Amino acid sequence: MQRARKDFEAHGLGIAAITYDNPETLGDFAERKGIDYPLLADPTSETIRRYGLLDPDATPANIGSSAPNVAYPGYFWIDREGVVRERFIDARYDDRRTANGVLTSVFPGLLARESRTVEAPHVAVALSQSDREVVPGSRITLTVGLTLPPSVHVYAHDARGYKPLELALEPSPACELAPVRYPPSRKLRLEVLQEEVPVHEGSLEIRAEVLVAARPELLRLLERSPDHRATLSVRGVLRYQACDDRECHPPCEIPVAWEIAVRELDLERTDPSLRKPAR
C-alpha cells in the first residue's frame, strides 16, 4: 500500500488502513516500516464491526492466530459523500488482492501505462500486470489488451462454429489461476451466411487473476535464496481469428508470458510490550 500511495493520490484517493491495534503499536509499526499514510487504531473493533468485517471467532480466514475480533481482509472505496462505491472482500489473508490490484479495478486504464507490446498479426496486443513484485498469498491481475483496426473484428470467446478468442494459461506449480474473464461481445450480422456471430471490435481487455500461493515449496525457496526473492513465470497462448469486411485471416496463436517477482513475507513482530494478548 505504501508503494502504491502515489498512484492512489494521483487519482485523488486518500488511503488509510484500519486494525484492532492501539496507536502505540501502529506507531511502532509505521516507524519500523517507513509507513507514512494513516494507520487507524480500532482497539475495541467497533468500527471494524460496523463495516461488517469483524471476525469474532478467529475463523480460518485469519490464519496463524487465535486472536478474536480482528478484521477480515478487505478494502472499501468510499467517496467524499460517504457512499461506498466499491468493496473488495478477500476470502483469506493468504489469498488477498494487492493495493495495485484494487487500484486497477477502480481505474482500469492504469495498467496501460506499463504495458509491453507483443508482436501479433492483424491486431495490436499488449500485456500488463497489476503488480511486478508481491509476497506469497497475493492475488494479482494479468491483462491482455487487444486493439483492433477499424472494420476488423475477432470472433468472441463465446462464438460457436468459429475460432473463438481464447487466452489459455499453462498450469503453474506456484500459482493458482482463476478463470479468465472476457469482455462482453456484440452480435455481428453476417449477411452472406444469414447469421449473427458474437465478435469483439475496437479495444478490449482480457483479464486473469493469479494467486501466488503461499505454498511450502515457495516459502522454502524464498528462505534459501540469497536475497530472499524468486521470479515466477506465467505462460500461455492467445488464440484469435481476425476478419475484416473482405476476408477472414488464418487463425493465430501468440505466445504470452508474464514474470512475477516474489519476495519473502515480512514476519517481524512488534515489541512484546506492544502486542495485543491472544485469546
Place this chain on the structure above:
Amino acid sequence: MAPPIRLRDQSDREQTLETLAGKGGLVLLFVRSADW
C-alpha cells in the same frame, strides 16, 4: 452510506472521513494487525 470513521492514527491524531478522503474519496484497507 459508509459507517462513520472517528479514530486515532499512529501519531495519535483524530481522523475522520473528511480528513482522510481525497477528491475521489478514500480507500480503506482492513488488516488483522500491524503486529502479525
